[in-house]
Amino acid sequence: MLEKVTQQQGVGDALFVVSRIHPDTTFECYAYVRGGQHKFTRAGKPFITLYLQDTENVVIPAYIFDIDNFKDAGLELTKVIHSFVKVRVTENYHPRFGMSVIVDQISIVTAPTAEMSVAFLGSVNNVQAVYNQLRDEIAARTGCKITLPYAICTTSYMDFYQGRVGGQCLHYLNMLHLLDVWRTDMNDEEAYQLYVTFVLYVFVHNNYLAAAEKGGDDITLVNTLTASVSNYMKTLKAGAGALEVIHLFFGYTPKDIFVRMVHQASEMMLRTMNELSMFRALPITREGDAGYGTIKRYASESG
Structure with missing residues (x-):
């Protein structure tokens, strides 16, 4: 007990x-x-x-x-x-x-x-401002006013910024900025498909996380998300491959280039934050592996 x-x-x-x-x-x-x-x-x-x-x-x-x-x-x-x-x-x-x-x-x-x-009990600094910035930047890139789920500001998951409340929202904003770097090599239509795929990813990912925490990440969720995402795809004029954003969370390796890029942006952000967390937890002169290779905390030059 x-x-x-x-x-x-x-x-x-x-x-x-x-x-x-x-x-x-x-x-x-x-x-x-x-x-x-x-x-x-x-x-x-x-x-x-x-x-x-x-x-x-x-x-x-x-x-x-x-x-x-x-x-x-x-x-x-x-x-x-x-x-x-x-x-x-x-x-x-x-x-x-x-x-x-x-x-x-x-x-x-x-x-x-x-x-x-x-x-x-920490939280992301000024998470409301982060949320507003994410919403406004999506609108600027897609030309569409998107209503984002506000739960991304109030939830806490270990994967995002050490479990800080609102870490999920900050994760999406930083993902978007990473996608902006890759957008520079795209034409306007390719860029549009990239950003609307990102919007679909945020919606699906948020629903998947909430369901997984309750043990409901099963075929019922797949069916529910497929129906919802299909409607969003029509409204946003997303390409047919964007539907892969659902199956991504159930072991499927996407073939759609835009789903792949959005997924890679998310994985890259998670990897970087995990490695930074590992670094901060290491005693000086010791090393550890956050899952991607060895990191060592060297003694500071001033020390």
Whole structure:
């Protein structure tokens, strides 16, 4: 059973800060759980990965092994996601994967202080302005006034800017700016198809993320999105290949050039942000892999 702790004031020195982790140390701290998932080792043994955020918006994995009842552990996992926790952890740096910790003990904080909320719960700066800019820039490029789903400003997913609220909206805006670079080699019709495909991607991607979080990313979603996207395609005068933007999220490798470019822009943004997050979590002179190759944090020249 997950233990509970009612937090008192004055936790400043115990707030989680990745950059203060020393090799081979065990310590207690307060952290925020941005996400979590069940996994299995190569030997088939279950374990849980929690993603702990520190006060500097750095997120690292925290592993829970020696699970007696995997089903019960899964139920407990759902309780700690997007919650404050008190943990006893052991440093677990690995040269291939970077910094992580092993969880020895975890308790959920039932009454977090204002100090903790301010320290951990971040959001994209002025997300309303980001949303407005995204909407206006799409209109300028397509000549169409698009109503974007406002949920992209209020949701939090680990993939986007360390789970900050509104990170999804900022991700789309930066995707659009990356597409602008590639647009310079296109004629007007090609550019138009690129941008309307991007609009369809935002709509489909947002719906897919929401459904996947609830376990509803199945054939029913495919059918629903196909009907909706077909109508949008007619309104936007998108090419027939744009429909591939739906199947992209279900394992299909797109053949449509514009779907491919939009997908590549998204993947490039995610990759860059993951590598930057890995870099920030690394102790000086150590290295890790965010999934794309080794990154090393060299000692600063001034140091």
